[in-house]
Amino acid sequence: MTSQDSFGADPLNAPVAGSVGAGAGLAGSFGASGRGPRLLSGGGRRAVAVSTASTLVVLAALVAIFWVAPGSAAVRHTFFSPADMWQSFIGNPKKGYYSVGAAIWLNIRMFLVAEVLILALALVIALVRQSTSPVMFPFRVLAMVYVDFFRGVPLLLVVFAIGLGVPALRLTFVSSQSAAVYGVSALVLSYSAYVSEVYRAGLNSVHRSQLAAARSLGLSHGTALRYVILPQALRNIVPPLLNDFISLQKDTALVAVLGAIEANEAAQIYSSTVFNFSSFTVAAILFLILTIPLARFTDRLIDRDRRRRLAGAVT
């Protein structure tokens, strides 16, 4: 195997090169966080070298395994054909398939709209569930049933139920929306059940004495929640919230079952038109480009939070 030539020419080169870059970045950050006191900066540089080398060895091994597999050539043609990847990325309406690259915009739009609605609806559900007033009792029960239901039913079924059921009702306005609208509705219903539990955990993580302290100053319950409890609760739940949103980004692909031309559906159409699955690889790469920055951002927040907590413990 003339690895040097084929490696350079192979479409695999693109994603692999990308991940080597990411690996080096990772190694760099390991070195930086391992350095701590300046005395060890020599050791830090050594650590960077070692981790870079180890990353390269592991990647080379993975690529080698892929290469020597008996079906390697067929898989490379079906999933990693450069021509097909490019064709599906830009799309060609005349030949009957859409651009996966353009279709991802629908995923991004669905994600952004769903995210805002989920954050708002989930907060309302969490606050209702946390309320103690007897007047709120029926709403507490309702909120509990809601969360139990939508956490228990697979998201795909919710998408089907909303996307096929609501139009079948033949109501004037709500039954004539696009597939994307029904998809977003299903995502919001399902995810706000999860996210409301994240909020609830955050609210519980703030010690009760904080509420007592705020109320003792003459602040109303609502004011105490808004200025004292919620800001602390939100700070504690940013990492798990972002985690849920990473998975929300991917789950926008489920709206494909309703026929919305988002990235996954566009890839599906390409593959059934041209009989090559490389379009799915393109969709996967596009989803990764969306989710990885959010994942790294989440890691940084967790790290910052940990450092702040340590600093707080020292003083």
Place this chain on the structure above:
Amino acid sequence: MSALRAGPEAGQAAGTDAIRIEDLHKSFGPHEVLSGVSLTVAPHEVICLIGASGSGKSTLLRCINLLEPIDSGGIWLLGQQVTGPGVDVNMVRRRVGIVFQSFNLFPHMTVLRNVTLAPMKALRMPKAEAEASASDLLARFGLADKRAEYPDRLSGGQQQRVAIVRALAVQPQIMLLDEVTSALDPELVAEVLDVIRELATAGMTMLIATHEMGFAKDVANRVCFLEDGQIVEQAPPAELFTDPKDERTQRFLRRIVQAGRM
């Protein structure tokens, strides 16, 4: 103290008790924490509550601030009953400040914001005015240079002084202090006690639950000894500490002396 007169009854009429408590009962489940407490506090009086942990001191203070609902009995503050229906608890709490053993500062806010939050959100004081009076208060208690710090950058003593300033910022007429030095390292206790002494000198009506017997002796007009949810004995400190009448008070004080706390 002009902002205080905005309440339903203007100021405190001469002869009106600052606090009057009658036959107060409070249980947590089957456990009765307060079993018939009656106490009267005159304006500008400083009263120290002493007694073992679990004797009901903290619960009594929390009931007065309406943080705990009471089972029976009554509480009057500045001549107004606060334990009936239709009482605006937020109004009551603006006139009765409470400071806790564990400071309970808001960790996500600077010292200045901790102090100005209630004046701005509860009293609707304009920001500039709230910050000006907060700065004055902080300066008065030696915290002027800590305005922009977050609570976790302060020592325990500093945090507790900020908590006292925060309670004072809504200009209460009565202060309740719940073992405010119990969570502090010994060398930090004095700075907090000095603050309370200054408040006493300035004529603040205070009800202080404390384990600091020397301080109680020094600052209190009257000392109340609590046991099993009742006020067993109350007297001026000189009398209660040197010549306690009740056998239970004598036993408690003997233990304190043996522990080297007095």
